[in-house]
Amino acid sequence: MQDATSETPKSSKTADPTADPRPFLVVTALLDSGARPAAVTRSHGDAMERAFVAAGAEGTAGLDLVELPIGPAPFGALRKALALDEDVVGLYDVFPLAAHLDESVRKVAGQFLAAEAVWALEEQGQLGGVPLNVRLDLPKGWDRDPKKVHEKLVEAGALDLSEDAIETFKRIKGAWDQNAS
Numbered sequence: 001m002q003d004a005t006s007e008t009p010k011s012s013k014t015a016d017p018t019a020d021p022r023p024f025l026v027v028t029a030l031l032d033s034g035a036r037p038a039a040v041t042r043s044h045g046d047a048m049e050r051a052f053v054a055a056g057a058e059g060t061a062g063l064d065l066v067e068l069p070i071g072p073a074p075f076g077a078l079r080k081a082l083a084l085d086e087d088v089v090g091l092y093d094v095f096p097l098a099a100h101l102d103e104s105v106r107k108v109a110g111q112f113l114a115a116e117a118v119w120a121l122e123e124q125g126q127l128g129g130v131p132l133n134v135r136l137d138l139p140k141g142w143d144r145d146p147k148k149v150h151e152k153l154v155e156a157g158a159l160d161l162s163e164d165a166i167e168t169f170k171r172i173k174g175a176w177d178q179n180a181s
Helices: 037-055 072-081 103-123 146-156 163-178
Strands: 023-032 062-070 090-098
Touching: 023 037, 023 072, 023 103, 023 163, 037 062, 037 090, 037 163, 062 072, 062 103, 072 103, 090 103, 090 163, 103 146
Parallel strands: 023 062
Antiparallel strands: 023 090
Protein backbone atom coordinates (compact mmCIF):
# COMPACT_ATOMS: atom_id res chain seq x y z
CA MET A 1 0.00 0.00 0.00
CA GLN A 2 1.17 3.48 -0.71
CA ASP A 3 -0.35 6.78 0.09
CA ALA A 4 -1.87 8.54 -2.89
CA THR A 5 0.71 11.32 -2.92
CA SER A 6 3.74 9.17 -3.58
CA GLU A 7 5.00 7.02 -6.38
CA THR A 8 7.61 4.32 -6.11
CA PRO A 9 10.01 4.27 -9.06
CA LYS A 10 10.00 1.07 -11.09
CA SER A 11 13.74 0.51 -10.74
CA SER A 12 15.85 1.22 -7.69
CA LYS A 13 18.94 1.32 -9.92
CA THR A 14 17.71 4.36 -11.83
CA ALA A 15 15.89 6.08 -9.01
CA ASP A 16 17.24 9.21 -7.38
CA PRO A 17 17.42 8.44 -3.64
CA THR A 18 17.06 12.14 -2.86
CA ALA A 19 13.74 12.39 -4.72
CA ASP A 20 11.67 11.59 -1.63
CA PRO A 21 13.41 12.05 1.71
CA ARG A 22 10.56 10.53 3.74
CA PRO A 23 10.91 7.00 5.11
CA PHE A 24 8.85 4.24 3.56
CA LEU A 25 7.53 2.06 6.40
CA VAL A 26 7.39 -1.71 6.23
CA VAL A 27 5.55 -3.74 8.79
CA THR A 28 7.30 -7.10 8.85
CA ALA A 29 5.32 -10.19 9.72
CA LEU A 30 7.03 -13.37 10.84
CA LEU A 31 4.15 -15.63 10.01
CA ASP A 32 3.15 -19.16 11.04
CA SER A 33 2.74 -20.76 7.61
CA GLY A 34 0.29 -23.26 9.07
CA ALA A 35 -2.05 -20.64 10.54
CA ARG A 36 -5.67 -20.34 9.48
CA PRO A 37 -6.28 -17.53 6.95
CA ALA A 38 -8.87 -15.82 9.15
CA ALA A 39 -6.42 -15.66 12.06
CA VAL A 40 -3.72 -14.24 9.77
CA THR A 41 -6.09 -11.63 8.34
CA ARG A 42 -7.14 -10.49 11.81
CA SER A 43 -3.52 -10.40 13.00
CA HIS A 44 -2.37 -8.43 9.94
CA GLY A 45 -5.25 -6.00 10.38
CA ASP A 46 -4.28 -5.34 13.98
CA ALA A 47 -0.64 -4.77 12.99
CA MET A 48 -1.54 -2.40 10.17
CA GLU A 49 -3.89 -0.44 12.41
CA ARG A 50 -1.09 -0.17 14.96
CA ALA A 51 1.26 1.10 12.22
CA PHE A 52 -1.24 3.72 10.99
CA VAL A 53 -1.78 4.95 14.54
CA ALA A 54 1.97 5.02 15.21
CA ALA A 55 2.64 6.95 12.00
CA GLY A 56 -0.10 9.44 12.84
CA ALA A 57 0.55 12.70 11.01
CA GLU A 58 4.22 11.90 10.37
CA GLY A 59 5.32 12.31 6.79
CA THR A 60 5.99 8.91 5.24
CA ALA A 61 6.38 7.81 1.65
CA GLY A 62 4.09 4.82 2.14
CA LEU A 63 3.39 1.72 4.14
CA ASP A 64 3.55 -1.97 3.24
CA LEU A 65 3.16 -5.21 5.12
CA VAL A 66 5.79 -7.80 4.21
CA GLU A 67 5.29 -11.43 5.20
CA LEU A 68 8.02 -13.93 6.00
CA PRO A 69 6.31 -17.29 6.47
CA ILE A 70 8.09 -19.90 8.57
CA GLY A 71 7.01 -23.46 9.24
CA PRO A 72 4.66 -24.37 12.08
CA ALA A 73 7.38 -26.20 14.06
CA PRO A 74 9.89 -23.31 14.10
CA PHE A 75 7.07 -20.82 14.70
CA GLY A 76 5.94 -22.96 17.64
CA ALA A 77 9.51 -22.92 18.97
CA LEU A 78 9.51 -19.14 18.54
CA ARG A 79 6.23 -18.87 20.46
CA LYS A 80 7.73 -20.98 23.25
CA ALA A 81 11.00 -19.01 23.36
CA LEU A 82 9.10 -15.73 23.59
CA ALA A 83 6.44 -17.10 25.98
CA LEU A 84 3.60 -16.25 23.58
CA ASP A 85 0.08 -17.64 23.56
CA GLU A 86 -0.73 -20.52 21.21
CA ASP A 87 -3.14 -18.30 19.24
CA VAL A 88 -0.36 -15.93 18.10
CA VAL A 89 0.07 -16.41 14.34
CA GLY A 90 2.33 -13.48 13.50
CA LEU A 91 5.09 -11.43 15.05
CA TYR A 92 5.33 -7.87 13.79
CA ASP A 93 7.76 -5.00 13.77
CA VAL A 94 8.08 -1.79 11.80
CA PHE A 95 11.16 -0.62 9.89
CA PRO A 96 12.06 2.34 7.69
CA LEU A 97 13.31 1.90 4.15
CA ALA A 98 14.41 4.38 1.53
CA ALA A 99 11.44 5.61 -0.50
CA HIS A 100 13.12 5.01 -3.86
CA LEU A 101 13.09 1.21 -3.66
CA ASP A 102 10.89 -0.70 -6.06
CA GLU A 103 8.34 -3.09 -4.60
CA SER A 104 10.39 -6.29 -5.13
CA VAL A 105 13.48 -4.90 -3.41
CA ARG A 106 11.35 -3.42 -0.62
CA LYS A 107 9.81 -6.88 -0.07
CA VAL A 108 13.22 -8.55 0.14
CA ALA A 109 14.46 -5.85 2.52
CA GLY A 110 11.46 -6.37 4.81
CA GLN A 111 11.84 -10.13 4.73
CA PHE A 112 15.56 -9.85 5.40
CA LEU A 113 14.99 -7.57 8.40
CA ALA A 114 12.45 -10.05 9.81
CA ALA A 115 14.75 -13.00 9.11
CA GLU A 116 17.65 -11.36 10.96
CA ALA A 117 15.64 -11.48 14.20
CA VAL A 118 14.89 -15.19 13.79
CA TRP A 119 18.44 -16.01 12.73
CA ALA A 120 19.72 -14.28 15.88
CA LEU A 121 17.39 -16.32 18.08
CA GLU A 122 18.43 -19.51 16.27
CA GLU A 123 22.14 -18.69 16.75
CA GLN A 124 21.50 -18.16 20.47
CA GLY A 125 19.87 -21.60 20.67
CA GLN A 126 16.50 -20.08 21.58
CA LEU A 127 14.57 -22.26 19.13
CA GLY A 128 15.50 -25.48 20.91
CA GLY A 129 17.26 -26.99 17.92
CA VAL A 130 14.15 -26.90 15.72
CA PRO A 131 15.40 -26.54 12.12
CA LEU A 132 14.61 -23.18 10.60
CA ASN A 133 14.18 -22.81 6.87
CA VAL A 134 13.77 -19.17 5.85
CA ARG A 135 12.96 -18.56 2.20
CA LEU A 136 13.23 -14.99 0.96
CA ASP A 137 11.33 -13.99 -2.19
CA LEU A 138 14.36 -12.82 -4.17
CA PRO A 139 14.33 -11.11 -7.55
CA LYS A 140 15.63 -13.16 -10.45
CA GLY A 141 19.40 -13.48 -10.42
CA TRP A 142 19.93 -12.78 -6.72
CA ASP A 143 22.13 -15.20 -4.78
CA ARG A 144 20.36 -16.83 -1.79
CA ASP A 145 23.36 -16.46 0.53
CA PRO A 146 22.32 -14.00 3.29
CA LYS A 147 25.59 -12.07 2.96
CA LYS A 148 25.00 -11.64 -0.78
CA VAL A 149 21.41 -10.54 -0.15
CA HIS A 150 22.68 -7.99 2.37
CA GLU A 151 25.19 -6.70 -0.21
CA LYS A 152 22.42 -6.29 -2.81
CA LEU A 153 20.26 -4.38 -0.33
CA VAL A 154 23.14 -2.09 0.57
CA GLU A 155 23.86 -1.60 -3.14
CA ALA A 156 20.19 -0.69 -3.70
CA GLY A 157 20.39 1.88 -0.89
CA ALA A 158 17.64 0.20 1.14
CA LEU A 159 18.62 1.96 4.36
CA ASP A 160 19.92 5.20 2.87
CA LEU A 161 17.78 7.53 4.95
CA SER A 162 18.05 11.26 5.53
CA GLU A 163 18.50 12.56 9.07
CA ASP A 164 14.90 13.83 8.95
CA ALA A 165 13.68 10.37 7.88
CA ILE A 166 15.60 8.78 10.75
CA GLU A 167 14.09 11.21 13.25
CA THR A 168 10.61 10.64 11.79
CA PHE A 169 11.07 6.90 12.13
CA LYS A 170 12.29 7.20 15.72
CA ARG A 171 9.04 8.95 16.63
CA ILE A 172 6.99 6.34 14.77
CA LYS A 173 8.90 3.45 16.34
CA GLY A 174 8.44 4.97 19.80
CA ALA A 175 4.67 5.15 19.23
CA TRP A 176 4.68 1.61 17.77
CA ASP A 177 6.49 0.22 20.81
CA GLN A 178 4.28 2.14 23.19
CA ASN A 179 1.17 0.61 21.60
CA ALA A 180 2.47 -2.97 21.82
CA SER A 181 -0.21 -5.30 23.07
